[in-house]
Amino acid sequence: MAGRFYIYLFLLLLSCQYSSAQYSKQLLLAEDYFDKNMHYTALDMLEKMDVNKLSKADKAFRSYLLASGYTYVGHEDKAFEYYLKAKAQYKEADSIDKAMDINIDIAYLISAQDYNKNNYIKYIEEYQQYVTKQKDTIKIAKGYCNMAVWMLDNKENERSRDYYLKALKFAEEKNNIDLLARIYHNVAVVYNERLQKPDSALYYLKKDREIVNSSGTVDDLCSNYINVASSYHHKQDYDKAIEYLHLAESLPIQKYTLRTKQYIYEFLAGNYQMKGDIKNAYKYLVLNKQFADSLKSEEQNIAINDIQTKYKTKEKELENQLLRSDNETNRILIYTFTGLLAASLVIGFLVFKNAKRKEKILKQEKLIEQQKLEKALKEYELQSIDLMLEGQEKERQRIANDLHDNLGSMLATLKLNFENLKIRKNELREEENRLYQKTDELIEEAYQKVRRMAHAKNAGVFASEGLIPTLKKLAEKISIPGKLLIEVNAFGFDERLENKMEIAIFRMVQELSTNIIKHSGATEASVQLTNHDDNINIIIEDNGVGMDTNIIGKADGMGLDSIKKKTEQLGGTFTIDSKKGKGTTIIIDLPI
Template sequence: MLIVLPMSICYSQDLSQIEKKIYNNKELALQELNKLDTSIFSDNDKAKYFYLKGEIYDLKNFEDKAFQNYIISKKLYQKIDSIEKAVKINLKLANIIKYQKNNSKISYQKYLDEYVDYFKNSSDSLKYAKALADIATFKLDNEEDEESFKYFKTALSINQDIKNKKLASLINTNLAVIYNEYLNKPDSALYYLNNDIPYLNEINDYYGLSINYTNQAASYYYKNNHQKAIELLNKANSLPIKNYIKGTKASINYFLSVNYYELGDYKKAYESYLTHQTYQDSINEEKQNIAINDIQTKYQTRETELKNEVLTAEVKTGKILVYIFIGLLIASLVIGFLIIKNARRRVYISKQEKLIEQQKLEKALKEFELNSIDLMLEGQEKERERIANDLHDNLGSMLATLKMNFEHLRMRKNEIREEEDKLYDRTDQLIEDAYQKVRTIAHAKNAGVFANEGLIPAIRKMAGKISIPGTLTIEVLAVGFNKRLENKIEIAIFRMVQELSTNIIKHSKATEASIQLTNHDDNINIIIEDNGVGFKSTTAPSSNGMGLNTITKKVEQLGGTFTIDSTPGKGTTIIIDLPI
């Protein structure tokens, strides 16, 4: 006895088989969908048919076709009163609208509101909490961190009664990301991540544990505890994960390189980055292989279609076979050429990236050397001040006491012969000279190179020296500098102005330049202008001195701002604002 399955069941099975192929081979899945005769489909199968088509076009980045198919599927689900499936399509529609730039006619918010309102009005608290978490995830992906935070918190509150561990794990992970990346509260992030550890251990979710340890490492990075971050990243790297291995390893090694760099261990930072790049290259190669497989599938499909035409037409068989052979030969040659070209290109790009990373390492070492020089200069300044203080407080006071005792001794002497009197006078003069020299040295303790003149006179003196009569005139304008600044600030400002003035001489070809300094009590404004050739922002001049990048970092270190306004042929204006 034969059992005949209803046609709707047969087509449901076909759709389920095609659904499994979508993420592995979307081209083949689309071809199999197009072969199906939808005229004999039930409404339920039609709804799923258009939904699968929407998914494929979504993956292929054909947003307009994906949107149309999702809308058709949603209407069909509404028609058969399958409201929950219809509402779930709203997330797909909202996601497509989100990435449409300059789209002011359609708002994705209405789809999100409809989605969450449906589950809010249902009697299933778990589904409502999951819906809130879905909206929160959507908002987080869209960088709406405040909205995302509110939805996650509401979902977490509802789940406290339900106690669904899987949902709680999802919420904890995402809240930790928000606290780390948007709210700058790494301790709060660690609280939620640590709450998630028991559940992940309970279900032996090594991948989840790996992500958790990586997120904890991010928290410690923000807390400037880079050693703890490295410890957690190595722990994550040792877990026997089975899914998303290359992507996870690439991320872990990248974060390891960042933390090693912050600790000054440039060798390990470079080694970790190379490991990250190796995994990343492997991922890119897999993507290229998938693309090549899609091309081969297209050619194989076309080959099958041509063979069917030959069998049905029964004409010009030999000629068509020749064309097929030639087409396949050409296709094979093209694919082979593309594979070889891509392989060479990958090798070239890999070499370039390694060269760039080597240059970055060298630059980091150079910056480290510059920082060491700064520390040495600062140490010299402090040593000068210490010596001056010792001269003033110790040796100076001893000489003053000696002079006073000597005067007292001479006054008490009643009978002084002429030779002894001259000896007393000469000794007294020598003590006076030594005392005055100690006072002169001690009075130089306040400010290194600016001790006698101060910032503004030093800048004017420098401008006078580097001005070239008939070629370059540099004018110095200073307002509000009625009293001296802190020695460290004066030295920093002088070095920056000196470097920027040097750049004017070397690169600008200017005939006139001005240095304007204004003290506003709470901040100092510095404007340096020239009428030279200017430059593009991507080709900013550099020098053997501090350099624009180093000046920028120094200004940021002092809590200020550094702005460059330059146009080729129209000169350059540099503005520096420093708080005091």
């Protein structure tokens, strides 16, 4: 538990921090508001800025500040959107270093979610590749640290440790004290909590403490003591663990006070329990519960305490008046006192109830923001796939044009020259005539092949023939006599579809047919397409060995996940019905 908490704190400390001296005064003022925890004031100021009047650098910094601000207030989907925008704008402003640094902010944002954790590795890898090329030693070390966090997330504990040790070499080379302390601390956590090697953990925690004692903070020292206690707990030396936890408890820490105290008391209770000291175990378990409650309802306690203070002040005033008043006045004051008491209790109850309601609303808002971030990530991924497919289509068309315009023309010229030689064939010997005849045949065959390839434009969908004839030709070409027969049946395709839709359907059927040949072991397969006017239904069946449908979305190696995502992007549905030994049926429905 401790290791997890402090590792994520470390990743936060590695996020981008830019020198802001070059930016406009208005942006610097917004940044100052963020530093003073005036987040909504800063966000409002940034949103109202006239972007058209900003320089490229100011536009990028504004997007970065908005992303940071929305992270503070829990709007992760907006934060993700502005981080991507800031990254693109810094590239446009030729600030590649800053654009690459934002990858770490994005990685931290995604890693803090309950879902999508695997999505942030690509941002760390992009950052790492860039800083490696730049030969920036400190940034390389930080990149390795973030890779280590990702490995720990995916339970690759040994690889996590190895990345921390790689980072350690670079940090030692530059003698970066702050970074060294963080790496010592986190590699110790890996040894403690994941590799069960407490002695190794103690070795690195000692190195961390030497730095912290000379240049660190009280909070850093508290963190060190907690993890030393964890090491002794794993060594079953519960007395030593308790000793270091009491040392941590005695420190006047400044950050995460309630959360840290809660953890210390929980850990103390556990160690006392392992010793068999039930009395102290119960004592610290109660303290842990109290701090947990304080952490959840700190705001409502402040409100209730305020009411109680006002009530006690009023009560004291009423007592003084009662001493100086006659009997009739006393009765009035008593009634007043009773009314105030009742009102205070009602207000206290309402404040408590309102705090509970706010807590519930905050949880719901957090879930909604998380869902928005998931949607943004998914849309970004689909856009990337679409751009990749579009690039492939353009490249295919370029190759077809080159074949037709360049190589085709050359072969045609060569053929004409050879025809001139044939005119003179009567002057040649019989053996040379045969050689010319053979050469003529080879040139003709090469020319026709190039011509066929050049005409196969529009990603395999022949412009003059359309989708259905092209699919039937595909089935005829890939069918293997005596081994595999693929049939194509189409209904309702009296008119051509939009070219983009025909290309998409052709690519899907082509990919799925290739999978049947490579993986299914089938002898028969059918492709049935039906045009229902408002949607197209595609059913692809084979009598092969079947598959495990749980592999979809887990790097299946068969392209099924890409087809599924492309189908969803087109607003359709993708369904697989397959059992081992009983063939496979794939159903795709696409709206028109």
